[in-house]
Every structure is written in structure tokens, then in C-alpha cells.
Amino acid sequence: MEQQKRYGHFDDAHREYVITDPKTPWPWINYLGNEDFFSLISNTAGGYSFYKDAKFRRITRYRYNNVPMDNGGRYFYIKEGDTAWSPGWKPCKTPLDFYECRHGMGYTRITGRKNQVEASVLFFVPLKTWAEVQKLTLTNQSQEVKTLKLFSFEEWCLWNAATDMENFQRNFSTGEVEIEGSTIYHKTEYRERRNHYAFYHVNTEIQGFDTDRESFVGLYNEFSNPDAVVEGLPRNSHAHGWSPIASHYIEVTLQTGESRDFVFLLGYVENEQDKKFSAPKVINKEKAHALIARFDTTEKVDKAFAELNAYWDALLNIYKVKTGNPKLDRMVNIWNQYQCMVTFNFSRSASFFESGIGRGMGFRDSNQDLVGFVHQIPSRARQRIIDIASTQFPDGGCYHQYQPLTKRGNNDIGGGFNDDPCWLIFGTVAYIKETGDFTILDEMVPFDNQPGSEVTLFEHLKVSLDHVINNLGPHLLPLIGRADWNDCLNLNCFSWDPNESFQTTENVSEGTKAESLMIAGLFVVTGKEYVALCNKIAKHEEGQRMQRAVDAMIEAVKKHGWDGEWYLRAYDFYGRKIGSNECEEGKIFIESQGWCTMAEIGADEGMVAKSLDSCKKYLECEHGMVLNNPAFTKYIYEYGEISSYPEGYKENAGIFCHNNPWVIIGECMAGRGNDAWSHYAKILPSYVEEKYQTLHKVEPYVNCQMVAGKDAFRPGEGKNSWLTGTAAWMWYTVSEFILGIKPDYDGIRIDPCLPETAGDYTVSRKFRDAEYDITIRPNGSQKGVKQIVLDGSPVEGDVIPYAAGKHTVEVTM
Numbered sequence: 009m010e011q012q013k014r015y016g017h018f019d020d021a022h023r024e025y026v027i028t029d030p031k032t033p034w035p036w037i038n039y040l041g042n043e044d045f046f047s048l049i050s051n052t053a054g055g056y057s058f059y060k061d062a063k064f065r066r067i068t069r070y071r072y073n074n075v076p077m078d079n080g081g082r083y084f085y086i087k088e089g090d091t092a093w094s095p096g097w098k099p100c101k102t103p104l105d106f107y108e109c110r111h112g113m114g115y116t117r118i119t120g121r122k123n124q125v126e127a128s129v130l131f132f133v134p135l136k137t138w139a140e141v142q143k144l145t146l147t148n149q150s151q152e153v154k155t156l157k158l159f160s161f162e163e164w165c166l167w168n169a170a171t172d173m174e175n176f177q178r179n180f181s182t183g184e185v186e187i188e189g190s191t192i193y194h195k196t197e198y199r200e201r202r203n204h205y206a207f208y209h210v211n212t213e214i215q216g217f218d219t220d221r222e223s224f225v226g227l228y229n230e231f232s233n234p235d236a237v238v239e240g241l242p243r244n245s246h247a248h249g250w251s252p253i254a255s256h257y258i259e260v261t262l263q264t265g266e267s268r269d270f271v272f273l274l275g276y277v278e279n280e281q282d283k284k285f286s287a288p289k290v291i292n293k294e295k296a297h298a299l300i301a302r303f304d305t306t307e308k309v310d311k312a313f314a315e316l317n318a319y320w321d322a323l324l325n326i327y328k329v330k331t332g333n334p335k336l337d338r339m340v341n342i343w344n345q346y347q348c349m350v351t352f353n354f355s356r357s358a359s360f361f362e363s364g365i366g367r368g369m370g371f372r373d374s375n376q377d378l379v380g381f382v383h384q385i386p387s388r389a390r391q392r393i394i395d396i397a398s399t400q401f402p403d404g405g406c407y408h409q410y411q412p413l414t415k416r417g418n419n420d421i422g423g424g425f426n427d428d429p430c431w432l433i434f435g436t437v438a439y440i441k442e443t444g445d446f447t448i449l450d451e452m453v454p455f456d457n458q459p460g461s462e463v464t465l466f467e468h469l470k471v472s473l474d475h476v477i478n479n480l481g482p483h484l485l486p487l488i489g490r491a492d493w494n495d496c497l498n499l500n501c502f503s504w505d506p507n508e509s510f511q512t513t514e515n516v517s518e519g520t521k522a523e524s525l526m527i528a529g530l531f532v533v534t535g536k537e538y539v540a541l542c543n544k545i546a547k548h549e550e551g552q553r554m555q556r557a558v559d560a561m562i563e564a565v566k567k568h569g570w571d572g573e574w575y576l577r578a579y580d581f582y583g584r585k586i587g588s589n590e591c592e593e594g595k596i597f598i599e600s601q602g603w604c605t606m607a608e609i610g611a612d613e614g615m616v617a618k619s620l621d622s623c624k625k626y627l628e629c630e631h632g633m634v635l636n637n638p639a640f641t642k643y644i645y646e647y648g649e650i651s652s653y654p655e656g657y658k659e660n661a662g663i664f665c666h667n668n669p670w671v672i673i674g675e676c677m678a679g680r681g682n683d684a685w686s687h688y689a690k691i692l693p694s695y696v697e698e699k700y701q702t703l704h705k706v707e708p709y710v711n712c713q714m715v716a717g718k719d720a721f722r723p724g725e726g727k728n729s730w731l732t733g734t735a736a737w738m739w740y741t742v743s744e745f746i747l748g749i750k751p752d753y754d755g756i757r758i759d760p761c762l763p764e765t766a767g768d769y770t771v772s773r774k775f776r777d778a779e780y781d782i783t784i785r786p787n788g789s790q791k792g793v794k795q796i797v798l799d800g801s802p803v804e805g806d807v808i809p810y811a812a813g814k815h816t817v818e819v820t821m
């Protein structure tokens with residue numbers, strides 16, 4: 009058999025993915041930064057940096073969907089004689105003698121070798137730092153003295169990434185820089201309302217520089233062959249308008265075996281209004297100097313890097329599994345948790361598929377992301393919950409998105425997505441169960457960020473569910489509004505105008521009968537959680553009130569939401585069924601199967617089992633479960649965007665990885681461990697790593713949002729990697745439902761659901777001030793804990809009661 013082409017492999021010992029061929033089938037990227045300063049970096053060093061908000065504070069420029077692909081980045085050119093090359097292969101694209109890119113936890117190391125000179129660049133954003141460090145190490149591995157010319161390159165974005173790409177009549181005249189020693193400062197618009205600037209520094213003397221793009225590159229050249237590099241001569245250009253850049257020029261002589269480090273620093277600074285200038289027109293550089301001083305030697309950089317590694321050690325030590333199956337262990341212990349942290353930081357704003365200008369933080373998205381990282385950094389989860397709740401309206405509805413910089417609701421998209429409010433319960437409950445911190449419920453939180461409108465967070469939870477209860481349709485099922493989780497099922501949109509946005513247009517909604525079974529299931533799941541929470545904090549009456557609403561919803565689903573073999577998906581504007589065997593296309597949808605089985609609606613009547621069987625029969629294919637089946641083959645005016653996609657892509661019968669876990673959890677609730685596992689393994693990156701190399705195309709170390717479904721022209725192609733709710737759902741599914749370690753108010757509930765082939769495994773879990781070493785012996789059973797022994801004594805039931813300190817737990821199934 010022919011060996012399949014491979015572009016890389018996992019290195020678990022170092023928690024890295026190692027890319028060995030720069031021409032990956034799509035740029036395979038990584039993320040740098042934890043809190044305020046962030047960078048995207050591809051395997052050829054493409055990408056960009058921003059401060060907090062990828063739209064409003066873009067620091068460096070990047071060209072999406074360009075020719076060639078992945079254009080713009082932090083580039084190094086090394087010139088020896090007539091040969092110029094780049095350690096990451098791009099932009100020079102000179103063939104290298106060796107290439108390797110190691111994407112790790114918050115860092116990327118790219119190494120290239122040409123003619124016995126090795127250039128290795130370590131990129132990372134140190135903790136609590138508004139800067140990207142680039143430590144370049146040049147080594148002469150030859151037997152002769154090497155004389156090299158080194159050029160660095162960054163292109164500044166004029167801050168607002170959207171206007172930067174369109175307002176050229178202004179942009180070409182505003183660019184301003186300052187040059188001081190080895191530091192190039194970007195200060196466009198600093199003279200007026202901006203109090204921030206950026207800089208690019210290197211910790212050595214330079215022999216030249218460039219700050220004007222055209223002088224450096226040449227108007228008709230490309231990044232691969234800038235004039236200055238081709239001629240081996242910097243222009244010492246000073247940008248006035250046009251496109252400012254930052255490029256250092258350094259002459260380097262290396263003896264045989266000699267190695268030299270250069271620390272480049274891309275930094276961001278904010279100044280107080282009255283301290284903006286040190287002299288007329290001269291920016292105050294005090295903070296920049298201080299920042300530079302923190303990283304001006306290799307030792308300081310190495311120390312900061314060690315701190316970053318220790319930070320990740322600590323984060324990844326909270327939940328650790330040992331199953332003896334490296335494919336599972338590496339996803340649980342490393343990559344799934346890492347992807348969760350990235351989605352927490354970025355929501356859906358900036359990836360190589362999300363341009364960073366289109367979307368802020370999603371209300372539902374961020375709540376779901378929270379379950380992926382709450383065990384690691386609960387204090388930030390707490391803040392996130394408050395931020396999200398502050399964008400809610402008094403009636404429980406909410407903005408669909410908010411901007412991270414201002415934390416204000418985004419008016420461009422507005423509200424009206426009727427599933428949104430329920431997710432606040434989902435996120436908040438996860439937080440309290442992890443931390444035991446009930447005080448969050450008493451936090452005073454405004455509506456729509458309006459001072460004076462504050463009520464307790466608990467009140468926000470209450471109005472969230474009331475929003476569903478107050479918006480029921482003719483079958484007593486939740487009205488869908490603009491859309492539910494599936495942003496593309498737009499049942500009140502009715503658009504024939506291609507200039508209208510499917511998501512924000514409601515041409516008709518007066519008198520709508522459009523109802524959602526997905527929200528019905530979500531309401532039951534989160535409603536039950538709310539009832540349990542009420543009982544926990546002795547709000548019994550409120551708990552009973554909600555229990556009645558939950559019971560009524562369950563009845564409504566059984567009566568009006570069941571199609572015989574599966575749950576319906578929705579009712580349309582006119583009250584006609586969607587996702588029914590009666591329909592010509594789109595007979596069955598995954599979302600309602602997932603949520604109604606998770607909610608166990610009609611379990612006793614056999615509905616859950618039938619629904620799960622139907623998923624296997626109609627939705628499952630080689631690469632996972634498709635969203636709906638059969639795919640829509642034409643545009644349906646009453647359904648909106650979903651039918652705008654060609655068959656098998658995105659919401660029209662793509663494998664939307666995000667919702668596969670819903671069915672998997674449904675399987676786990678039903679105790680069907682074999683089925684749960686087989687669905688899970690189909691979309692688990694490490695299990696299908698081979699497929700990623702050529703078919704899926706996107707990064708093999710993380711989940712992507714969508715894999716083209718069975719009806720697609722090219723089934724199996726992956727798209728929209730990294731920023732997807734899939735990350736948190738995969739984590740929630742495997743950590744709590746498959747491996748069965750579930751945080752609860754009073755302790756940890758142990759309730760695994762496994763394939764019958766599963767062997768013994770251990771989980772070490774830090775939980776509040778306790779640490780549990782848990783050994784689970786499945787004995788061939790898929791579900792059902794027989795006995796738990798805690799520190800040598802048997803425990804009643806399936807919850808290990810919380811107590812600070814170290815504990816050993818033995819579980820027999």
C-alpha cells in the first residue's frame with residue numbers, strides 16, 4: 009500500500025505537534041497569549057497580533073484569503089551571498105535543508121536550516137505582558153566563518169482592522185513612525201485620540217532599518233523578494249503615510265559552531281492622556297523602555313518562557329487521565345483542554361476562518377466555552393459570566409454578541425435568538441458546581457450595561473428561563489425568534505434579497521408560529537438544573553414553579569414534538585412540521601435529538617432509544633453525524649440560510665462537530681457506552697489524524713467546526729478550525745460523561761459510560777482545595793457504578809463528598 013503523505017506528528021512528551029513539511033494542506037496555526045495581548049501564528053510564521061480586540065486594536069496587518077495563501081506575518085530574511093531564505097520557509101520559499109515547526113502550549117518554535125546555518129525562532133507572549141517575544145537563535149554548523157545579513161519584518165495595521173482594509177483615501181496619509189536606536193515605533197493616530205502605540209525592538213545594535221513598505225519591498229515585488237533583501241541593503245526609510253512597517257537590518261558574523269541569540273520584541277503601550285508626549289510630537293516611551301528592559305537578554309527571555317511552561321503545567325495538572333491509550337490521553341490531557349482555553353480567549357473572533365472583524369463574543373458561544381475551562385481558571389469564568397449577563401435585557405432576552413473591548417452588546421446583530429438566555433444557566437451552574445461559590449448569585453449585575461438597572465445574578469437566571477416561558481407558540485413549545493442554536497434556521501426571515509443578512513432580517517415575525525424543539529430540550533435540561541439550584545439555596549417555591557414549567561414542556565414535546573421515530577426539529581412560520589418523515593428533505597435533524605435525549609424526554613416511553621437509533625441510521629456517516637438528512641437541494645424561502653448552503657456543507661447536512669457531542673451525551677445518559685464511544689472516536693482528532701493530513705486538511709491537533717457531510721461534493725473536508733463550541737463540548741463529553749468525573753455542588757459524581765472494551769483507568773482531579781486520585785475498574789460494563797471506596801471506606805451513592813486534602817478513590821462498575 010502506498011504510504012500516505014504526512015505533514016507532522018504528535019510529540020506528547022513535549023505537548024507539541026511537530027510539523028515537518030511547511031506546505032501543509034492549509035495553514036496549521038497556533039495561538040499565543042493568555043489575557044490581553046494575542047497573536048495568531050501559522051506554521052510558516054504567518055498571522056498577526058492584537059490587543060484585546062482583533063477588530064479595534066489590530067497591531068499587525070494580515071491578508072486573509074490571499075494569493076499566495078497565508079500572507080503577512082513576522083518574517084525573517086537571512087541572506088548569505090546571493091541566497092536569501094526564511095526559517096519558516098515563507099515568505100522567501102527558498103527550499104530548506106531542514107524545516108520544523110513545533111506548536112506547543114502558548115508558544116511556537118520554527119526552525120529552518122540552509123547551507124549549514126540554522127535559524128530557530130521561539131515565539132511566545134510572556135504571562136502578563138503586552139508583547140510578543142521572538143527569540144531568534146542563529147547557529148553556524150559549518151566548518152567556515154559565516155557572514156550573514158539579517159532582516160526582520162512586520163507590517164503595521166492602522167489599528168482598526170476593518171477600516172484598515174477599506175478607507176484608503178485616509179489611510180495612505182495617516183501613517184506615522186518614530187525610530188530610536190534599535191526600536192521602531194508605530195504611532196499612527198497617536199497625535200489625536202489614540203493613547204496607544206506599538207513598537208518593534210531588537211536587543212542589539214542595528215546597521216540599518218526600514219519603516220516604509222514600498223521602500224523596503226518595492227511596489228511590484230512580493231514579500232518573497234523585497235528589494236532591500238535582494239540587494240542586501242536597507243533603505244533607512246522613514247514612513248510618512250502609505251504603509252508603515254518595521255524592519256531591522258543586522259550584519260552577523262558567526263565563527264564555526266558559534267550560536268547567537270537575538271531577542272525581537274513586538275510590544276504595545278498605553279499612556280495616560282496627560283503623559284502622552286515627552287516633547288512636542290515625540291511619544292512618551294517610558295513604558296516601552298520598561299517593557300524592553302524586561303526582555304533584553306536571553307536569560308530573561310528563558311525565564312519568562314519557563315514561567316509560561318509552568319503556567320501550563322499547572323493548568324493541565326487539574327484533570328489528568330491515564331488510560332493506556334495514548335490517542336485518548338493526548339486529547340484529554342493536552343489538546344482538547346488547550347483548544348478550550350483558546351476558544352475561551354477568542355470566542356469566535358479571530359482564526360484563519362474568522363477574520364477578527366466580523367464577530368465579537370457570542371452570548372451562547374461564551375457560555376458554552378465556559379464549561380471547557382472553568383476547572384482551570386474559575387476566577388476568569390466568574391468575570392465572564394458577569395460580563396455576559398450584563399448584556400441581557402430586563403425581559404431575559406439578550407444581545408447575541410458583545411465586543412470584548414467595550415463589553416457592550418453589539419447593535420449590528422442585536423438580539424432575538426431565543427435559545428440565548430438558557431445558556432446563562434448552563435454556564436453559571438457549571439461555575440458553581442466547580443467552585444462551590446454560591447456568592448456569584450448575589451452579584452449585582454445590570455441589564456444592557458445600564459447603571460442603575462442592577463439586579464442579582466440569580467434574578468438574571470430567573471428572567472432567562474422566563475423568557476422562554478413567556479414566548480411559547482401554539483404547541484406550547486418555545487418560539488424560535490430569529491434562530492436558535494442553529495443560526496441558519498431562520499424561520500421568520502423570508503428573504504429574496506441577497507443584500508439582506510439572514511441572521512438579522514425578520515421580514516415577517518408578527519403572528520409567527522415558528523417553534524423550536526431544540527430550545528424545548530435545552531429548556532428542560534437547564535430548567536432541571538435551575539430547579540436543583542433553587543433547592544440547594546432553599547428557594548423551594550421558585551423551584552416548584554420552574555418544575556411545573558419543565559413538566560409542561562416535557563408534555564408538550566411528547567405530544568407535539570415526536571415524529572414516531574425521532575423528535576421533530578421545529579414548526580415553521582405557518583405551523584408546519586420541520587424535521588419530520590412527512591418532509592421531502594431535512595426529515596431528521598440532530599439538534600433536537602441531542603437536546604431531547606439529554607433531557608431524557610419520553611425515556612420511559614422508548615423515545616430516547618428510538619431517537620438515538622435514528623441518529624445512527626440516518627445521520628451517521630464515515631466522518632461523524634450530519635446535521636440533517638437528507639440535505640436540502642434547493643433554497644427554501646421559509647427556512648432561510650440553512651438551505652442556502654450547497655448539500656453537505658455547514659448547516660445544510662455538514663458534520664457540525666459541535667452538536668455530535670449532544671447525541672453522544674444522550675447515548676451516555678441512556679447507558680449506551682459502545683455507541684457513545686464510536687461516535688466520539690469518529691470526530692476525535694487523534695483518532696483520525698491520518699485523515700487530517702490530506703482529507704480534512706485543517707489542523708490535526710484540534711477539532712474543526714465542520715467536516716463536509718455525506719451529501720457533499722468532497723465528504724470529509726474540514727473547515728473552520730479552532731474556534732468552535734466543539735472544543736468545550738468534546739471536553740464536557742469526555743471528562744464528565746465518558747470518563748464520568750462530574751463536579752457537583754457537594755462533591756464529585758462518578759458516573760462513567762464506556763465501551764465494553766475499556767480497561768481500568770485513573771483520573772487525578774484537583775477540585776477546589778482537594779485532590780482526588782481515582783481508579784476506575786469497568787469490568788466490561790458500559791454503565792453503572794457498583795461501589796465507591798474513598799480513602800479505604802465505602803461511600804453511599806455515587807458522589808464523593810467534597811473535603812479538602814488528598815484522597816484516593818476506588819471505583820468498581
Ligand code: BGC
Nearest residue numbers: 356370372373493494495496
Ligand atoms: C456559531 C454558533 C452557532 C453555530 C450554528 C457557529 O458558527 O458560533 O453560535 O450556534 O454556528 O449555527
